[in-house]
Amino acid sequence: MPASVPQRPCGLYLITPDDIDTARLLSRVESALPYACWLQYRNKLADASLRHEQAAALLVRARGHGVRLLINDDVALAARIGADGVHLGEGDGDLAQARALLGPEALVGASCYDDIARARRAVEAGADHVAFGAFHPSATKPGARRAHPDLLGQAAALGVPRVAIGGITPDNAGPLLDAGADLIAVVGGVFDAPDPVAAARAYRAAFDRARASS
Incomplete structure (x- = not known):
């Protein structure tokens, strides 16, 4: 069973862009960190x-x-550097083994795509x-399965935070937050923006609007 999460997270979940220049990556990420709740290190290059x-x-x-x-x-990398957790996609590792290795306080996330049973x-x-x-259509994963916002409501019964991902912008995030998303995961929406800091700030403002209207 999952470890208990001390405080339910709510906010922007930044995912790093593919960048092999470490100094540039750190600069790009750090400027947006004040507006984030979680950060995921992902670099396929x-x-x-x-x-x-880099991690x-x-x-x-x-x-x-x-x-x-x-x-x-x-x-293994999460364990070696003492990261706060790991995110596993389909076929990327065993969740129970990850939990056993990283311990009860670690964050262990799973990609569930469009599948509530998963x-x-x-x-x-x-x-x-x-x-x-x-x-929404995603430049990071153009062929990704499409999910319906109803999934977020269905997942409420699981009692764990729900992450929404895929082509989400500050302008289209509202319905997903209303449907129950706790975190909005973003790569290009921040790091491909002309002004990444302004973009990150705009995502946080979307959460502020959702809280104000709830």
């Missing part, structure tokens, strides 16, 4: 050595801003949050 270097450096920056760092698809199984196996999407 990096080899194992560079992933370790360890990001952990320092994230903790300096009170942001929790998760590692994409690499439980989300139920993930929570039973040790996930403490579940991600659904893509809700």
